[in-house]
Each structure stands twice: as C-alpha cells, then as structure tokens.
Amino acid sequence: MNYPCEFCDTDQEQVQKPVTVTRQRCGQWFIFEQVPAWVCPNCGHRYFEAETMESMEAHMTTTPNNARPVTAWAISLTERAG
Numbered sequence: 001m002n003y004p005c006e007f008c009d010t011d012q013e014q015v016q017k018p019v020t021v022t023r024q025r026c027g028q029w030f031i032f033e034q035v036p037a038w039v040c041p042n043c044g045h046r047y048f049e050a051e052t053m054e055s056m057e058a059h060m061t062t063t064p065n066n067a068r069p070v071t072a073w074a075i076s077l078t079e080r081a082g
C-alpha cells in the first residue's frame with residue numbers, strides 16, 4: 001500500500017505498524033492499543049483502514065467488557081496574556 005500522504009509532500013511509503021489511538025465519545029475516553037495503522041514516515045500522520053475505524057466505532061457504543069480501566073491526567077493548556 002503506497003498512498004501519497006495527504007499532509008506532506010513526501011514520496012516515502014507509509015509504514016504499517018501498531019499504534020495507540022485515543023478517542024472521546026460523550027465525555028468518555030477510549031484508548032485503543034495495538035491498532036494497525038499506516039504511518040507517514042515523514043510527518044507521522046496515521047491512516048486507518050475503514051474496517052479498523054468501524055471496529056473502533058463499534059467498541060465505543062457500549063461499555064467494553066474486555067477493557068481495563070486506566071487513570072489519566074486531563075490537562076487544559078490556556079494561553080495566558082501578560
């Protein structure tokens with residue numbers, strides 16, 4: 001699979017590798033691990049197969065029963081004047 005990257009002008013082939021994906025649905029965060037992705041070696045943009053996207057969507061419609069809860073820090077960066 002060798003698509004030109006939509007975000008940079010590289011002619012390097014995308015590399016297939018597992019990545020971690022975070023998604024938010026109705027205030028609930030979902031962390032997907034070992035997600036197969038195609039990664040642009042130049043800019044790092046990640047592309048997913050349609051069926052991979054559908055699979056993640058399906059997991060976000062119900063409370064997963066095969067997931068482990070994690071604790072996370074949610075940090076908001078605001079621009080401070082002066």
Ligand SMILES: [Zn+2]
Pocket residue numbers: 005006007008009010040041042043044045
């Ligand atoms: Zn790129």
